[in-house]
Amino acid sequence: LFGGLEEQKPDALLALIGMCNADPRPEKIDVGVGVYRDSAGGTPILRAVKAAEKILLETQQTKTYLGSQGDAHYVELLRPIIFGDAGDQDRIVGVQTPGGCGALRLGADLIAKANPEARIFVGQPTWPNHMPLIECAGVKMVAHPYYDRDSRSITFDAMMDALNEARAGDLLLLHGCCHNPTGADLDLDQWKAVADLVARNGLVPFVDLAYQGLGNGLEPDAAGTRLVVEAAEQALVAHSCDKNFGVYRERTGSLFIKGRNRTEAGKVFGNLMSLARTMWSMPPDHGAAVVRIILDDAELRADWNTELQEMCARIRALRARLAAFDPRLAYIDGQNGMFSMLPLSKEAVVALRSEHGIYMADSGRFNVVGLSDESVDRFAAAVVEKL
Ligand code: LMR
Secondary structure (H helix, E strand, O other): OOOOOOOOOOOHHHHHHHHHHHOOOOOOEEOOOOOOOOOOOOOOOOHHHHHHHHHHHHHOOOOOOOOOOOOHHHHHHHHHHHHOOOOOHHHEEEEEEEHHHHHHHHHHHHHHHHOOOOEEEEEEOOOOOHHHHHHOOOOEEEEEEOEEOOOOEEOHHHHHHHHOOOOOOOEEEEEOOOOOOOOOOOOHHHHHHHHHHHHHHOOEEEEEEOOOOOOOOHHHHHHHHHHHHHHOOOEEEEEEOOOOOOOHHHOEEEEEEEOOOHHHHHHHHHHHHHHHHHHOOOOOOHHHHHHHHHHOOHHHHHHHHHHHHHHHHHHHHHHHHHHHHOHHHHHHHHOOOOEEEOOOOHHHHHHHHHHHOEEOOOOOEEEHHHOOOOOHHHHHHHHHHHO
16 A cells, blocks of 8 residues: 555654754754744743643633634634624635634635635745645645845735736635744835725735734734735735744644625635534644633733743844854844845755854754854854855
């Protein structure tokens, strides 16, 4: 049966974790996979999460099934965080998913089922798992320019030219904030231009909002998403709490979909239920239960907000420090979230690994917050030498 399978290369990003762990040098710098790190290099569990887990342990009465939609209250608590008080809420349905990946995959499966001819336009570069994950569902993807690594800037005109080719019903995969892998987000005027295009040409935004709160704060980080969702007749938003609650391995996501009207939204919900049933049946509970407890409790929610703001401030401070180190790194300060991309050749990236124990993705993407107060200048000096 399995003889015909082709060998697969390990996922390059996840392989970096193993490579870095295996490096015995104490001064190694892990700026690979996108997890938040504190100034000591750790990824501790948030206070609010620990407190919610205690409450969960003490008060949970049953572990019986919740159904394919997962924890409906968790989903409803996220709704205002993502959409604010935007109109048309009664046309938006939401379900819990196993992480942001699960949300993307469920959305892609729904698209394939609804219209096998639909295409998803996706800016380049993008998170390396985007294309395989969505193509796996059988949806055709169309790559278009987004960011130029060498000039360190968004190629907005080229992007809009390419998006003009999209037909009514085609989808635009958009990074809601904290663009992965570049850190280069659209500004509000650019989001407005995309929203206008969406409305004019009947396009369907598919927003990946995986880092809300880690760019400029919860509200500003949702501004672009809200603009395009409001402009669109139909839209999808894949959301993740894995990063902003630091519950990575708990796989805590959700998918929201806006239909043309309430009847269509209801039909979408039913289809999400039946698709989820065939993939994971029901999403894992723990992460969503923890997030629900935090968001439902004023004190825990305030504490989580404080912790999120601290994480965000640390990222911003590291960005400012890198930018101040050398004019060639100045662009990093104007970007958002965990990632930025260095215009380095693959050889340079590999050399940084062997010479300095610096572990970043082959693309030149690095996790800004993987740096510590001690390592940031060392990192900058090593990198600048290779630019
Ligand atoms: C990343 O891009 O590093 C994270 O989103 C982790 C992942 O799953 O790739």
